[in-house]
Amino acid sequence: MTAASFRDVERLSAYLDGELSQAERARLESRFARDAGLSAALDELRTTRALLRRTPRRRAPRSFTLTPKMAGLRPPQPRAVPVLRFASVVATLLLFVTFAGNLLGPIALGAQAPAPQKMAPAYGGGVGGGPAENATEATDKGLVIEATSTPEANALLAPAPMLEATPLPEARTLEQPTPTPEIAVLEQPAIPPSVPQTMPEEKVKPSFSLSPLQIALLALALILGCATFLLRWQTNRAFAKKVKSQK
Amino acid sequence: MDEPALIRDAQRGDLEAFNRLVLAYQDALYNTALRILNDADLAADATQEAFLSAFRGLNGYRGGSFRAWLLRTVTNACYDELRRRKRRPTTPLEPVNEDDDNLESPRWLADPNLSPEAQLEQAELEHAIQHCMDGLPTDFRAVVVLADIQGLDYAEVATALRKPIGTIKSRLARARLRLRECLQAFRELLPAAFRLEKERGI
Numbered sequence: 001m002t003a004a005s006f007r008d009v010e011r012l013s014a015y016l017d018g019e020l021s022q023a024e025r026a027r028l029e030s031r032f033a034r035d036a037g038l039s040a041a042l043d044e045l046r047t048t049r050a051l052l053r054r055t056p057r058r059r060a061p062r063s064f065t066l067t068p069k070m071a072g073l074r075p076p077q078p079r080a081v082p083v084l085r086f087a088s089v090v091a092t093l094l095l096f097v098t099f100a101g102n103l104l105g106p107i108a109l110g111a112q113a114p115a116p117q118k119m120a121p122a123y124g125g126g127v128g129g130g131p132a133e134n135a136t137e138a139t140d141k142g143l144v145i146e147a148t149s150t151p152e153a154n155a156l157l158a159p160a161p162m163l164e165a166t167p168l169p170e171a172r173t174l175e176q177p178t179p180t181p182e183i184a185v186l187e188q189p190a191i192p193p194s195v196p197q198t199m200p201e202e203k204v205k206p207s208f209s210l211s212p213l214q215i216a217l218l219a220l221a222l223i224l225g226c227a228t229f230l231l232r233w234q235t236n237r238a239f240a241k242k243v244k245s246q247k
Numbered sequence: 248m249d250e251p252a253l254i255r256d257a258q259r260g261d262l263e264a265f266n267r268l269v270l271a272y273q274d275a276l277y278n279t280a281l282r283i284l285n286d287a288d289l290a291a292d293a294t295q296e297a298f299l300s301a302f303r304g305l306n307g308y309r310g311g312s313f314r315a316w317l318l319r320t321v322t323n324a325c326y327d328e329l330r331r332r333k334r335r336p337t338t339p340l341e342p343v344n345e346d347d348d349n350l351e352s353p354r355w356l357a358d359p360n361l362s363p364e365a366q367l368e369q370a371e372l373e374h375a376i377q378h379c380m381d382g383l384p385t386d387f388r389a390v391v392v393l394a395d396i397q398g399l400d401y402a403e404v405a406t407a408l409r410k411p412i413g414t415i416k417s418r419l420a421r422a423r424l425r426l427r428e429c430l431q432a433f434r435e436l437l438p439a440a441f442r443l444e445k446e447r448g449i
Contacts (some may be wrong), residue, residue, distance in 0.1 A: 006420070006421075006424075009420050009421075009423075009424055010417055010420040012420075013416070013420035013423055014401075014416050014420070017394070017400070017401065019400070019401050019416065021291060044364075044427055045423055045424075045427065047427075048423050048426055048430060049395055049423060049429040051372070051376065051430060052376065052391065052396060052423075052426065053395055053396070053398070054280065054372060055371045055372070055373065055376050055395075055396050056369050056370075056372065057274065057277060057278050058274075058277070058281060059274060060273040060274050060276075060277040060291075060294070061277070061287065061291055062291065062292075062386035063269075063270070063273070064269050064273045064277070064294050064295050064298050065266040065269045065270065065298075066262060066265065066266060066269065066298060066299060066302055068262060070299060071265075071299070071302055071303075072303075080425050188303075247256055
C-alpha cells in the first residue's frame with residue numbers, strides 16, 4: 001500500500017463502493033494485474049471497511065416518539081378567542097387614551113379651569129379672597145378652600161356656621177345660590193383647625209379619579225380578558241383529555 | 248410499512264404517523280449520533296432533538312431518500328452538540344467499573360445469541376473502532392459513520408451532509424486510510440475480527 005498515491009486510494013475506495021464510472025473501473029482493474037501494491041492497497045481498504053461495517057449496533061435506549069406537547073401541537077381555538085382578545089385589547093387602549101386625556105387636559109387648558117384651584121391657597125391667607133375672580137369660575141372646591149383657609153373663620157365656623165357662610169358667598173350668589181355654601185359649611189366642623197394648610201391639596205386630588213367612562217372601559221377590558229383566558233383554558237383541557245383517551 | 252403514505256400523513260400534522268417513522272428509524276439515528284459523539288447520553292439527546300426538528304421541518308422534505316434526510320437532522324444535532332460540548336462534562340461510552348476494567352463484556356451490548364467469547368470480541372471491536380474514530384476530525388467521522396456504519400451510498404451521504412459527492416468521496420477515502428493505520432494497532436488484539444474478513448474474502 002506504500003506506493004499508492006492518494007488519488008489511487010480515492011479511486012480504490014470508490015471502486016469498493018461501486019461508485020466509479022464504467023470507464024474508470026475498467027482502467028483501474030487493468031492496473032491490478034501489473035501493480036501488486038495497488039491490489040494490496042485494495043485489500044487493506046476492504047478489510048478496514050469490513051471492520052467498520054461490523055461496528056456493533058446498539059438498540060435505542062428508549063423510545064424517541066414525540067408527544068403532542070413536545071411536537072408543540074395546539075388544539076384548534078374557538079373562533080371567539082381572537083375576537084374576545086382583540087376587543088379586550090381595544091378596551092384597554094381606549095382606557096389609556098382617556099388617561100392620556102386626563103393628563104394632557106390640565107396642561108392644555110392650564111390658563112382656564114385649573115387656575116382658580118391653584119390660586120386658591122395663595123388667596124387663602126388673605127381675607128375673603130378676590131371676589132371678582134371667584135365669582136366667575138368658582139367651583140364648590142374653590143369655595144371650600146376660601147371658607148377654610150382663614151384662621152379666624154375656622155374658630156367662628158364651628159359654633160355659628162351661618163354667620164361665616166353668609167358674608168363670603170354673597171359675591172357668588174349669582175351662580176351658586178344656597179346649597180353649595182351649606183355643604184361646604186357642614187363639612188367644616190369635622191376638620192380640626194390645625195390642618196387648613198393641607199386641605200387645598202387634598203381637595204384637588206379628586207380631579208384624577210376615574211370617570212364613569214373609564215370605569216366602564218376598565219370593567220370591559222377585564223371581563224373580556226378573563227373570558228378569553230377561560231375559553232382557552234377550557235379548550236386546552238378538553239384537548240388534553242382527548243389526547244389522553246387516545247393513548 | 249407504507250413509508251411514502253406515512254410521510255404524507257405526517258406532513259399534514261399526523262403525529263401518530265410520524266411516530267411510526269420514529270420507531271422505524273430511531274436505531275439508525277441513535278447509532279449515528281452515538282458514533283459521532285461517543286457519548287450515550289448526548290447521543291440520546293441528539294436523537295430526540297433530531298426527531299423534533301424533523302417533525303417541525305417535515306415539509307422541507309421533497310422526496311428522495313427519507314433515511315438520508317433524517318440522518319441529516321441527526322448529524323446537524325450532533326454538530327450542535329459538539330459545539331456545546333467543551334462547556335459540559337461528558338459521560339463515557341464504556342461503563343467503567345471500580346477496577347477500571349472497561350473491556351468487560353458490558354450488559355448493554357450483550358446479544359444472547361453470542362457466545363461469551365464472541366461477546367467479548369464484540370466489545371473489544373467496538374472499543375477499538377470508537378477509539379480510532381475519536382482520532383478523526385468531525386467532518387471525516389460523519390462521512391465514515393454514514394457510509395460504512397449506516398451503509399448509505401455517496402449520493403445519500405452527500406444529501407445528509409450537504410456536501411458535493413466529490414467531497415464525500417475524498418473524505419471517505421482519507422478517513423478509511425487513517426482508520427486503517429489506527430486499526431492496525433489492534434490487529435493482535437482482534438485476531439478473530441481480522442481473520443474472519445480474510446476467510447470470507449469480502
